Amino acid sequence: MTYQLVATCLFGLEKLLGEELDALGLKRTLTMDGRVFFEGEAKDVARANLFLRTAERVYVLLGSFPAPTFAALFDGTRALPWEEFVGKYDAFPVKGHAIKSRLTSIPDCQSIVKKAVVERLSAHYGAKWFAENSGVKYQIEFFIFKDMAYLMIDTSGVALHKRGYRPESGVAPIRETLAAAIALTARPREDTLFWDPFCGSGTLVIEAALIATGRAPGLTRSFAGEAFSFLPKNLWSTAREEAESKIVHDSKFETFASDIDEDMLDLVYENATRAGVEEHLNIFAADARTIQKPDRRGTLLCNPPYGERLMTKEETEALYAAIGKNFATFSPWQMYIITSCESFEKLFRRRADKTKRLYNGMIPCTLYEYFKPR
Structure with a gap:
C-alpha cells in the first residue's frame, strides 16, 4: 500500500x-x-x-x-x-x-x-x-x-531533532536538525578536517561525524509509530538493520571540537560517546580568537555566541572582529558560520560568498558561507 x-x-x-x-x-x-x-x-x-x-x-x-x-x-x-x-x-x-x-x-x-x-x-x-x-x-x-x-x-512521537545523545546542552544550543543541515551543506569528507572553535555541547561536529560515518540519526531512539497496528513491527527492525549496514566503521573522518569554556569539554565527549562517534573527535580547550590553522585541508563551522544571555553587545562586536581577523589566516579553508547577528559581515570584515536564511527553532538566523579562497 x-x-x-x-x-x-x-x-x-x-x-x-x-x-x-x-x-x-x-x-x-x-x-x-x-x-x-x-x-x-x-x-x-x-x-x-x-x-x-x-x-x-x-x-x-x-x-x-x-x-x-x-x-x-x-x-x-x-x-x-x-x-x-x-x-x-x-x-x-x-x-x-x-x-x-x-x-x-x-x-x-x-x-x-x-x-x-x-x-x-x-x-x-x-x-x-x-x-x-x-x-x-x-x-x-x-x-x-x-x-x-x-x-x-x-509517526515520530518525540521530535526527530532529539536524537538521544544530548540529554544536556550548552547555554545556547543549536538544534540537531539545523546542525545537520549546516554539516550537510559543508559536505564532510575523510580528507577534510572539520573544526568547531565554539563547540559548546558538540552538536555541529557530532552531526558532521554522523554524516561522515553513515550513521542514521534515529538509530538509538524509538518512535511512536513502532506501536501502530497498521505498521508491521518487523518494518522497524528491518529499517534498523539497513541503518546498521550503512555505517562506515573504518572511516578516517576527523574533527576538532574546541571551546574556551573547559567545563563543556566533558559534556562534548559524553554526547559524542552516546552518538557513537567519540573516536572521530579531538576535544580541547582553546580561544577562537587565537587558534592557528593546521597544515592540512579543512573546514571551520561554528555557532559563535550572540545575545544578551551570553555577552553584551560590545563584547559580541569585539569577539566577531577578533575572530574575523584570526579566521582570515585560515584561507583557503572553507567556513560556515551561523548567527542571528544581523551585522555579522560588517563586524567580521568579510562578505560571505553565499548566505542562507535559516531558523534555530523560532530564532531567525543567517548561515554565512565562505568557500572561495581569499
Missing part, C-alpha cells in the same frame, strides 16, 4: 530535506514552507524516521480538503478512513494550527476535528465513547493553510 507522507522541517531546510528524500528513493509530491510531501510504503515510514537528518517529524497524511468553514472541516474530517488506522481502544488526541485561513480559532478546530473522528469511529466500532488515556496513542494533527486542511497522524 502506498501512503501519502509528510516530513516537516525548520524553515529554510526544505531543499535539503527534499534531497534527503531523493537519496532514500522516495518520490516528492509537494513542497511547502516547513514541510515536504512524499509517497512511500509502510517500510518507508520507518526509514524516513530513522534516516532523515533535517526532518522534525514524519506524518501519515490521511487526506486534504478545502475547509473554509467549520462545517467543511467537520465533513472533510469525518469522511476520512480513521478506522483503518485507529483502534477501538486507542487514544487519539488532536492538535494543530492554521495559517492564512478563515478558520483561526485553534481550540474550536481541535474540537471539530475530534468530534468528527469520534463520530466516524463510533459508527465503525459501535462504541459510544473512547478512552483518552489507554491503548496506543495516535497523535492526530491538522494543518490548515489558505483554507486547505491537511489531516495527519504523527
